[in-house]
Structure formats: structure tokens, C-alpha cells
Amino acid sequence: MTNIRVRFAPSPTGALHIGGVRTALYNYLLAKKMGGTFILRIEDTDQTRYVAGAEKYILDALQWCNISPDEGPGIGGAYGPYRQSERKDLYQKYAEKLLADGNAYYAFDTPEALDEKRAAMEAEKQVFRYDSSTRMEMVNSLTLSSEAVQKRLDSGEGYTIRLKVPREEQVQVHDLIRGTVTFQSNELDDKIMLKSDGMPTYHLANIVDDHLMEISHVIRGEEWLPSTAHHVLLYRYLGWENEMPKFAHLPLILKPSGKGKLSKRDGDKLGMPVFPIGWEAEKAEDSFRGFREYGFDPKAVLNFLAFLGWNPGTEQEIFSLEELAAAFSIDKIGKSGARFDYQKAQWFNQQYIIASEDQTLARSLRNDFGDQLAGVSDDFLASFCGLLKERVTFMTDFMEMGYYFFEPVKTYEEKPIRKKWKPEQRHNFDALTAALAAIDDFTAEHLETVIKNFIAAKELKFGEVFPMLRIALTGTMSGPDLFKMAALIGKATVLERLESGYNHFDQVKAAANS
RNA sequence: GCUCCUGUAGACGAAUUGGUUAAGUCACUGCUCUUUCACAGCAGAGGUUGCGGGUUCGAACCCCGUCGGGAGUACCA
Numbered sequence: 001m002t003n004i005r006v007r008f009a010p011s012p013t014g015a016l017h018i019g020g021v022r023t024a025l026y027n028y029l030l031a032k033k034m035g036g037t038f039i040l041r042i043e044d045t046d047q048t049r050y051v052a053g054a055e056k057y058i059l060d061a062l063q064w065c066n067i068s069p070d071e072g073p074g075i076g077g078a079y080g081p082y083r084q085s086e087r088k089d090l091y092q093k094y095a096e097k098l099l100a101d102g103n104a105y106y107a108f109d110t111p112e113a114l115d116e117k118r119a120a121m122e123a124e125k126q127v128f129r130y131d132s133s134t135r136m137e138m139v140n141s142l143t144l145s146s147e148a149v150q151k152r153l154d155s156g157e158g159y160t161i162r163l164k165v166p167r168e169e170q171v172q173v174h175d176l177i178r179g180t181v182t183f184q185s186n187e188l189d190d191k192i193m194l195k196s197d198g199m200p201t202y203h204l205a206n207i208v209d210d211h212l213m214e215i216s217h218v219i220r221g222e223e224w225l226p227s228t229a230h231h232v233l234l235y236r237y238l239g240w241e242n243e244m245p246k247f248a249h250l251p252l253i254l255k256p257s258g259k260g261k262l263s264k265r266d267g268d269k270l271g272m273p274v275f276p277i278g279w280e281a282e283k284a285e286d287s288f289r290g291f292r293e294y295g296f297d298p299k300a301v302l303n304f305l306a307f308l309g310w311n312p313g314t315e316q317e318i319f320s321l322e323e324l325a326a327a328f329s330i331d332k333i334g335k336s337g338a339r340f341d342y343q344k345a346q347w348f349n350q351q352y353i354i355a356s357e358d359q360t361l362a363r364s365l366r367n368d369f370g371d372q373l374a375g376v377s378d379d380f381l382a383s384f385c386g387l388l389k390e391r392v393t394f395m396t397d398f399m400e401m402g403y404y405f406f407e408p409v410k411t412y413e414e415k416p417i418r419k420k421w422k423p424e425q426r427h428n429f430d431a432l433t434a435a436l437a438a439i440d441d442f443t444a445e446h447l448e449t450v451i452k453n454f455i456a457a458k459e460l461k462f463g464e465v466f467p468m469l470r471i472a473l474t475g476t477m478s479g480p481d482l483f484k485m486a487a488l489i490g491k492a493t494v495l496e497r498l499e500s501g502y503n504h505f506d507q508v509k510a511a512a513n514s
Numbered sequence: 515g516c517u518c519c520u521g522u523a524g525a526c527g528a529a530u531u532g533g534u535u536a537a538g539u540c541a542c543u544g545c546u547c548u549u550u551c552a553c554a555g556c557a558g559a560g561g562u563u564g565c566g567g568g569u570u571c572g573a574a575c576c577c578c579g580u581c582g583g584g585a586g587u588a589c590c591a
Binding site for chain 1: 517519520525526529537538539541548550553583584586590
């Protein structure tokens, strides 16, 4: 195979959707696997939809995911510029070639006239399409005399250039995922190549750039499959059919319900991220959080995304980026749309946290919660992470679930207190506290022997002692190993919390009985 | 409406390309780990492979029909 060059070509019309990230990932993986080049191209041909900051967002998002492009705007490369708006003049030339060869024509119909036409047809339950069957009824260089056309052109009147799609032809698209797809040319409309503002449409710009940038594989979303027939025609008319890139149209990522493709609204509605990183809009209600802000590890997100529509055919599920690149192949990509399974995403993240080194997690926490952790030592933080990492889904869970490692207990779960606390046993608990106070070397092992010996000596049951200790120390019934936790918190804090905890328990019981 | 894509447990999906009893994972249930939660391990439940025909000794896989889901149908990408 020759040089592999793939591109991710988003439009800077807003934040990059998670489906776009997957497209970028698959492109990246193919490039890395084959020792090829991954290119970012910004398709900003629609100035009306341009959103400031979107391009930066795309770069930031790819960087967060660690799938940065080899060539692109702000990165460089031998095939630039990589913003289509900066390549505007280029497209003009190819549009003129289409015109000269009779494969395109000038069209003077205004958007308003077209809208009217469409509305009129719709009223009769028909659909208007600007194609080989209707173009002779429209205002264009096919129906106007050449003098009239020249006059309109000279007058500065707006015009578009449309592709003249042939009649009665079959157009075949070879797709690496779906095989050969055949379209009848009569079903294809005369797509606009050059808009009245002089900018190309996606179709023209895309083909020209893919060719000029020597793209070998076009990996993009399934929504492009229907227009690929036009693209094949364009390659043919521009004389590039023999060097046409290979196509692979990815299945869509569907809503959790399976009805329709995943959208921004699903994220708002279901309380889950559908974008890689957050977006700061002018209006607060237009801002949103991404996977990053939800506490996801980008490696877990990538792993999750990779499996949405692809699988290696083995039973391995946890893959590093390098392993993904090594295992990746286009023919293992599925054909049907994959639903966005947020629970699975969470599972992946949990697996990544569990597999992380305690020190790594500690560093990450200090990075995100430095203020709250000001007086906490690295060793303490690492031990804390080791204790909690198996019970956590997100990085943010550490602080929520384990806040009591750093500050006093805020709230106590009342149910177990009401059920299990016996004020008449208080003297035993106080005696246990005294026994703990006598421990010099306050390790988990010593704590365990002292407490267990105490329980045995007093002929108590584990079930009536442990839960009370746990609640007094942490306020909650769920948490890490009691002894390790207590050892980490330290003797002074433990003694203090037992005392205030028991006092609180007595109050709860007194209130319940009154 | 028209064009194209697609259909295997609730979800992701495997099945050496027509060959035993249709993998595995997430989610769910139970057990174990003799303090909780979680992790882990074990076990369980969940399927006429959308449906109906056909070809064949044999069909998830091939053929015909049918139904469902999705995408496209812009001077948006």
C-alpha cells in the first residue's frame, strides 16, 4: 500500500460532538497502525454558521484525547493551508474546469425562488429536486442564451455553479465497510459546487482538498454515504478517478433509546456528557460540561469510543491507545448504528481508575483539587487513593465519597444508628476507645487485633460493633476497609470522632424515643 | 414521498464465511470473599438470530417477499 494519509475534517460550527471524536479516533488509529499521517482540515466554507472558538475547541479536544494531528492549522505541514477559507481561490479553478468541460453550469435561481418552488411542490405533495428532470425549467446557462448568461455574469448578479449530473447512469461507490453501493444518476440532484458568495460547498472543497492533500482513505460518518455518489462523479470529471481515495462510512452513534443519532439535547436531558470537553458560551444555558468535566479519563473515553462500532474480535476490552492502533482494522468496523451506552462508558472509566497507580491518581487529584488538599501529604493522598479507587467511578468521586479523610464528618446516616445503636452499651464503646488510645503503633494490623480481641473479651458480636465504629468515623455505611481507613486518619482523629460520633448516636436515639 | 444504509438477549457485539448445544462484555439476580460498600471470583436468568417463505443433509450466514430502525433529500457540513 502507498502512503497512508487520512484526514479529520470538521466544520467549526460549534463544539465537537463525541461522534466526531470517534471519527477522528478511527482516522488516527488507521494512520498510526499503518505508519501514515493524520491530518486535520477545518471546513469553514459556511461563514454564516461559523462559531468563534470552535476551531480552538476542536484542537483542545483532540489534544485532551491525545490524538493530535500530524498536519493541520497551527501545526503545519506540506499541504497547507489547512483551512478551506484560506484555499478559496483554489476551488474556483476547478469549478471553472467543470464548467469548461460541460460538467457544470451557471444557475441564477435565487434562494427565494427555489424556496417558492419547493413550497409549491410540497403543497401538491411532491418534492422538488434541482436535477436532470427539472433543470431545463430553471434559470441557468442551460436555458439562457450565452449572451443572456454573459450579461447576468457581467452585471454582478449572484450565481451558483451546479454539477450537471448525467441521466441514466449508474454510479458505484466502493465502501470498505459496506461493499459496493449503487446509485441511479437520475436520483441525484444537481448539487451546487460554488455558492453565490464564491465559496465552494462541502462537496467541491472536499474532493479538491482530498486530492491535493493526497488523502488515501476517507473515513467519515454514514451521513455522507448518499452524497458520495456525487463525489465519485466529481473525481471522474476532474480526472482523478484513478487516484480516488478509499471510502469507509462509519455507522452512526445513536441515542440511548436507539431512535435517532445522539445529539446535544440528549446530554442535557439525560445528564450525561456527549462532548469531549466543556464549552463556555456567552449564555450560561448554552454552556455544557464534557467527559473531562464529568471526571472521565481520556484514555477510558477513547477505549469506550473505539468499541462503539468496532471490536477487535477477541475478548480483550481494555486497550491502550497503542494497543488500539495495533489491533485496529477497517474490516472489523460494524455496519449498524451503535447506541451510546453511558453505563458502559462509566465501567471503562472505573477500570482505568482501578488500573492506575496510587501515585498517579494522587497527582491527578492534587491537580484538580489543590486548594482542598493544601495540607495533605503525598503519601497520605496516595494511600487514600489506594483505599478508594475500587469504589469510585469518576475522579470527582474521590473527594465526594472520601471527604471525611480530610475534614470532620458532615452528616451521619441515621438508619443504621437507629437500628443498631444501644445507648446502654455505650460503656463498652468507651472502653474500646480507651483501648485504642493505648495503642502506640497505630497501624491497621494493631487496630484489627485490639478491636477483635476486645470484641471477643466482651463477648460482643462483630455486627454490633463494626458498623458503629464505621459510622462514627465516616458517617456512612459504605467505604473502605475499616482498619486501614482508621490507621490512615490517625489516632488523634479517630479518638475524637469516636467520642463525638457516640454522642451524636445517643442524641439520635433520644430524639427517636421522645 | 423518493434514494441509500441497517436489523443476533435490555445494551455493545462474536460466530474459523453454509457445519455440533448461537461466544464474551455491560446492565440485572444469587452465592463466596465469615463488618458495610465496592473490587474480584463463581453461578443464574435472558434468544424461534425482526417476521414469512424458499434453496440445502444442514441457514444468523445464500435467494425472494415483508416489517421495523436510521441517514440523506439546503447557496449546512
